[in-house]
Amino acid sequence: KLRCDNAGENKLLEQRANCVAWKLNIHFEYTARNTPQQNSLAEVAFATIANRGRAMMHRANLPMRLRYLLCKEAFKTAT
Numbered sequence: 001k002l003r004c005d006n007a008g009e010n011k012l013l014e015q016r017a018n019c020v021a022w023k024l025n026i027h028f029e030y031t032a033r034n035t036p037q038q039n040s041l042a043e044v045a046f047a048t049i050a051n052r053g054r055a056m057m058h059r060a061n062l063p064m065r066l067r068y069l070l071c072k073e074a075f076k077t078a079t
Helices: 007-016 036-059 064-077
Strands: 002-005 028-031
Touching: 002 007, 007 028, 036 064
Parallel strands: 002 028
Antiparallel strands: none
């Protein structure tokens, strides 16, 4: 069983996973859109990664103008 949001890319994944060529036989369960309460583990993980990335940039004493440029790399490093 796989739980995911009701986005288009997940519908496509379901079609591919259960097609004749792949035959993975995965049951997809969809949650309602814009309801982070139903996806709490992922929301907590996103918040943790964002907080770690901000903490790294703060600890490095980066000026604000550079933080906006480097936030993607900091968040990648935090994972």
